Amino acid sequence: MKKTIFLPLFLISILTFSQVGINTNNPQGTFHIDGNKDNPVAGTPNIAQQANDFVFTSTGQIGIGTITPTNKLEINSNISNTSGLKFSNLNSSTPVSAGATLGVDQSGNVVTVTGNAFAPASGRSVLTSTANIPANGFNYNLTSITLPTAGTYLITYSIRGEIQVTGGFGYLTGFLSTAPTAGNIVPNTEILIVTSADTNRNVIGGTGTGSLVTTVAGPTTYYAGIRSTTLAGIVFNNADGRTSMTYIKITP
Structure with a gap:
């Protein structure tokens, strides 16, 4: 007896495409945000969609842990001095490569700072x-x-x-x-x-x-x-x- 298995359309899309685009139908990376366009949600561009404080505003702003993001992506871990951001495949054992050094300013914005990987002398x-x-x-x-x-x-x-x-x-x-x-x-x-x-x-x-x-x-x-x-x-x-x-x- 032949069995036919039907996969939901959204699951087929996830399995087929490993890239996520926000405000773009042509993502250029695993996670691509285009902040230059309005992002109508379900035909209501002036309404923010929120669930468990994961906010996606009509102006293309994303809030995680906050319903009032002030930048294109804002994370609130609700834990003092903890960013709430983690990279699974990037850690202290990752080889150092050339590039800019990142830091945070007084408002918590990610910025480039003077210096490169620290080499004691x-x-x-x-x-x-x-x-x-x-x-x-x-x-x-x-x-x-x-x-x-x-x-x-x-x-x-x-x-x-x-x-x-x-x-x-x-x-x-x-x-x-x-x-x-x-x-x-x-x-x-x-x-x-x-x-x-x-x-x-x-x-x-x-x-x-x-x-x-x-x-x-x-x-x-x-x-x-x-x-x-x-x-x-x-x-x-x-x-x-x-x-x-x-x-x-x-x-x-």
């Missing part, structure tokens, strides 16, 4: 020889690092020095600058290396460390420098790992 430089600093003098370029690309970086720096105690009060301070000349010292980067008013010893030494978080628009060089006050000083090389600069990229 790090580097280090050291003082290769000792540096003598005259009393009340400066050295603006003990060593330097160049941040390679735009982004936000953490810079750490360490300087070891000594002062020759010949009487009176003196100290050494270190700093960062954006050029190896006067007038380019970065505010609030000064560090104390050593201070003394002790005339009973010939040499007093110490190590100062500091850090700076900075955001740059492109390759940028920072310099570690030193200043002496009243007494002459000397800065040692990196033989003991103390006079150096490092950076690590922390955000795009």
